Amino acid sequence: MLIIFLAALLGIVTRPLGLLSPFWPANALLAGLMVRNRRMATEQGWLGAFIALMAADLLTGTSLIRALVLTIANLLGAGVAYACLSRLPAKHVHLQRARSVMHLVLISVAASFCSSISGALALHQLFGMDFCDEFDVWLIGDLVNYVAILPVVLASSAPAQWPNRWPTHYQLARLPQGLAQAAPFMALVLSEGVAIWIGGPGAVMFSVPALLWCALTYSLFSVTLVTLIFSSSTMIAISAHHLDLSVPWPMGKVDLQSIRLGVLLMTLTPLTVAIVSITRQQLLIQVQYLAAHDQLSGLLNRRAFDQQTSEALPVLSRHNRLVAVLMLDIDHFKRINDTWGHAAGDQVLIAFARIAQECIPQNGVLGRMGGEEFAALFPVDTVEEARHIAETLRQRFEDTTVDYALQTRIKATVSVGVVTARGAEQAQPLMVQADRALYLAKGSGRNRVELQNMD
Numbered sequence: 001m002l003i004i005f006l007a008a009l010l011g012i013v014t015r016p017l018g019l020l021s022p023f024w025p026a027n028a029l030l031a032g033l034m035v036r037n038r039r040m041a042t043e044q045g046w047l048g049a050f051i052a053l054m055a056a057d058l059l060t061g062t063s064l065i066r067a068l069v070l071t072i073a074n075l076l077g078a079g080v081a082y083a084c085l086s087r088l089p090a091k092h093v094h095l096q097r098a099r100s101v102m103h104l105v106l107i108s109v110a111a112s113f114c115s116s117i118s119g120a121l122a123l124h125q126l127f128g129m130d131f132c133d134e135f136d137v138w139l140i141g142d143l144v145n146y147v148a149i150l151p152v153v154l155a156s157s158a159p160a161q162w163p164n165r166w167p168t169h170y171q172l173a174r175l176p177q178g179l180a181q182a183a184p185f186m187a188l189v190l191s192e193g194v195a196i197w198i199g200g201p202g203a204v205m206f207s208v209p210a211l212l213w214c215a216l217t218y219s220l221f222s223v224t225l226v227t228l229i230f231s232s233s234t235m236i237a238i239s240a241h242h243l244d245l246s247v248p249w250p251m252g253k254v255d256l257q258s259i260r261l262g263v264l265l266m267t268l269t270p271l272t273v274a275i276v277s278i279t280r281q282q283l284l285i286q287v288q289y290l291a292a293h294d295q296l297s298g299l300l301n302r303r304a305f306d307q308q309t310s311e312a313l314p315v316l317s318r319h320n321r322l323v324a325v326l327m328l329d330i331d332h333f334k335r336i337n338d339t340w341g342h343a344a345g346d347q348v349l350i351a352f353a354r355i356a357q358e359c360i361p362q363n364g365v366l367g368r369m370g371g372e373e374f375a376a377l378f379p380v381d382t383v384e385e386a387r388h389i390a391e392t393l394r395q396r397f398e399d400t401t402v403d404y405a406l407q408t409r410i411k412a413t414v415s416v417g418v419v420t421a422r423g424a425e426q427a428q429p430l431m432v433q434a435d436r437a438l439y440l441a442k443g444s445g446r447n448r449v450e451l452q453n454m455d
């Protein structure tokens with residue numbers, strides 16, 4: 001309620017900035033916040049918003065009837081926006097699909113149309129104001145505010161798995177990190193400066209490349225903020241006549257509305273580009289994850305395990321670290337499958353993978369080599385530490401009971417072959433030695449750790 005009150009006050013205070021910059025964030029903020037926190041969208045919540053809007057108008061000298069008209073019209077628009085947004089699938093509400101921008105625009109049109117037509121009609125009936133004039137200004141003003149502010153509120157509530165997309169690589173690799181992060185935004189500021197300096201009808205478009213650079217670089221939330229800053233500052237620069245678009249001054253009403261709409265629609269391009277680019281990036285991350293992980297256990301598959309160990313070993317060798325390689329094989333796994341079925345066997349594999357993840361150090365590499373065979377590689381300080389980790393894992397698995405279906409409680413054990421070595425650059429010889437140790441463990445009765453030190 002306080003946010004809406006402050007937003008309404010801000011809108012009232014910035015009114016004198018001129019026709020091109022009427023800033024009324026309250027309606028879009030209200031609809032966005034209600035969608036983000038659905039528990040707020042109660043009768044009390046809407047009543048609170050009504051009180052906040054009324055208070056802002058009354059405190060700044062608006063008459064009671066006029067404040068009532070403005071507040072009811074504003075709430076009508078925000079209500080329409082909320083009703084439409086709350087019916088959208090979550091992926092569109094969080095702006096996670098390219099078409100989300102179209103939904104956003106249509107909802108903004110519907111909301112601003114409802115508030116402007118009701119507000120203009122009431123102002124015409126009660127105060128004799130010109131309906132067309134009021135309707136035009138209100139419609140475009142509200143539309144601009146909805147399209148600029150709603151994305152900021154909605155993107156700020158997007159799920160956390162959205163990738164952080166500060167530029168850290170390729171074309172900016174040589175720039176210091178802070179400078180690299182700021183570069184697209186600095187380019188935007190620079191392009192706005194050039195637009196003010198040169199002027200002319202095309203000046204507004206000078207910022208398009210910088211906006212696209214921001215869209216391809218920053219997180220979605222940052223892009224929504226950048227477009228909001230761009231559209232507001234451009235409107236203010238035009239209305240203060242700093243940005244001279246070579247149109248007759250003072251501008252006619254059609255020119256004013258045309259420029260406002262043009263600037264607004266321009267911001268939809270970086271927004272769409274950001275959403276498409278982030279969606280693609282997420283898809284790529286998913287594909288990379290699926291290509292590197294075993295679906296059942298969630299551990300690295302053999303290919304990814306080989307790749308990660310071949311990257312880790314030279315680093316560990318350079319630091320002269322002692323390395324432990326474990327080969328782990330669940331005992332009599334075929335019997336488990338034959339007795340309780342394949343699905344029960346799967347549950348045993350999942351339980352083992354979970355225990356292995358807990359026992360193998362975080363800085364290690366753990367993977368499923370296939371079937372009931374797993375492998376791990378990690379640095380240790382002593383041979384005894386490697387033995388202790390392997391023994392703990394073996395013991396924990398022995399102590400575990402896997403519950404499967406009703407009254408099926410499965411016990412299983414694992415045999416572990418361990419090799420420790422220093423200075424190895426390649427994993428393959430270590431894996432062969434660990435496999436031999438595993439073979440010994442199986443031959444000596446299973447459910448045991450067999451260790452070989454190559455240091």
Ligand SMILES: Nc1nc2c(ncn2[C@@H]2O[C@H](COP(=O)(O)OP(=O)(O)OP(=O)(O)O)[C@@H](O)[C@H]2O)c(=O)[nH]1
Nearest residue numbers: 329330331332333334335337342343345346371372
């Ligand atoms: N449930 C399940 N079984 C699998 C999977 N992959 C392989 N297996 C089975 O794992 C069993 C492995 O059996 P074996 O290689 O004979 O080894 P074992 O029975 O564990 O005997 P030892 O290793 O000598 O103790 C086979 O029956 C495979 O069909 C899987 O993803 N899920």
